[in-house]
Amino acid sequence: MKTQARAFVFTTCILAAAWAQSPSAESFKRGTDFLKKRDYRHAIEAYTESIGLDPHSAIAFHGRGYAYYASHDVDRAIRDFTEAIRLEPRYGDAFRERARAYEEKFDYNRAIQDYAEAIRIKPAEYVLLYDRAYDYQRIGGYALAVADLDELVRRFPRSADAYRDRGVAHLLWGHLAEAQRDISRAVELNPSGYYDVIWLYLARAKAGPGAEKELAKNATALNLSKWPGPVIELFLGKSTTDAVLQAASDKDPEKNSRQQCQANFYIAEYQAFHGQREAARKNFRLASETCNRNYFLYVESAQEELKSLR
Numbered sequence: 001m002k003t004q005a006r007a008f009v010f011t012t013c014i015l016a017a018a019w020a021q022s023p024s025a026e027s028f029k030r031g032t033d034f035l036k037k038r039d040y041r042h043a044i045e046a047y048t049e050s051i052g053l054d055p056h057s058a059i060a061f062h063g064r065g066y067a068y069y070a071s072h073d074v075d076r077a078i079r080d081f082t083e084a085i086r087l088e089p090r091y092g093d094a095f096r097e098r099a100r101a102y103e104e105k106f107d108y109n110r111a112i113q114d115y116a117e118a119i120r121i122k123p124a125e126y127v128l129l130y131d132r133a134y135d136y137q138r139i140g141g142y143a144l145a146v147a148d149l150d151e152l153v154r155r156f157p158r159s160a161d162a163y164r165d166r167g168v169a170h171l172l173w174g175h176l177a178e179a180q181r182d183i184s185r186a187v188e189l190n191p192s193g194y195y196d197v198i199w200l201y202l203a204r205a206k207a208g209p210g211a212e213k214e215l216a217k218n219a220t221a222l223n224l225s226k227w228p229g230p231v232i233e234l235f236l237g238k239s240t241t242d243a244v245l246q247a248a249s250d251k252d253p254e255k256n257s258r259q260q261c262q263a264n265f266y267i268a269e270y271q272a273f274h275g276q277r278e279a280a281r282k283n284f285r286l287a288s289e290t291c292n293r294n295y296f297l298y299v300e301s302a303q304e305e306l307k308s309l310r
Helices: 023-036 040-053 058-070 074-087 092-104 108-121 127-138 142-155 160-173 176-189 194-207 211-219 229-235 241-248 253-273 277-290 293-309
Strands: none
Touching: 023 040, 023 058, 040 058, 058 074, 058 092, 074 092, 092 108, 092 127, 108 127, 127 142, 127 160, 127 293, 142 160, 160 176, 160 194, 160 293, 176 194, 194 211, 194 229, 194 253, 211 229, 229 241, 229 253, 241 253, 253 277, 253 293, 277 293
16 A cells, blocks of 8 residues: 655756756756755755756756755745746646645645646656545545546556555445455455455455455465564454564664554454454554554544544
8 A cells, every 4th residue: 555655756857958058057966966865955055056046947946845845844845846836837746746745734635736736737647646545535535536546447457556545445435345346356456465455354344244254365375474464363363462563563663653553553443343442442543643644544544433433
């Protein structure tokens, strides 16, 4: 499942011959080199120099905007992306990056508007449909999210990701039959997809008893000693919640954060299925409040589960 932890891929544009010979070209190139090295402070300085030499350079504003974004200075990033768009109204990459900056401010409506412009300008960049679908889900617009995912399924009829993500959107929307259909298709296309198998189990278990048998069958193709295998063992009654939390721990901070988030959420689902409502509330709340917002799927799902438990 695609998370919102997305590394910016700087678009290396082929500069027009006349601009490449301008005084600002050299400082722009230095800024891009610093950006590739993740030296954002020096990248900002170089882009600022380039802008001073050529204040009409949309690409320099875009580059500095991302350097600010990567430095967690979101407001300045938005100002630079906005200026890039003013100078070049069909700058699809600037719309895309400004949308991501708005997401950092939880301004999902503006992010959706920018993704719409980016999609209009760059219709072949299919990942933008995923991005907009996720933001629709964040504001409860499940019908609109499913419409974007419908388009992705149409474009990529053998993509397990597209089917799984549409299935999860249906699950959050409360459409259990559609969720089971789509996630089942994802498992068919990708039998070794751990998360496909887990989410199919969740959809089946919410619809009624008997989901464990199918889970056990699907798990035969997986190495359950590898994360998130311990979660599957928990659902099969072969492990404990403490063992899952221990398995989720990792020395890598980012990996540990992601796996602890997932562990809290899946443990809460297990507890809810077994009638442990107070424990489930506690862990859904923990997932909702402590998961990095880049793992929005777990945050949104936990919040929906808390509503149903109330």
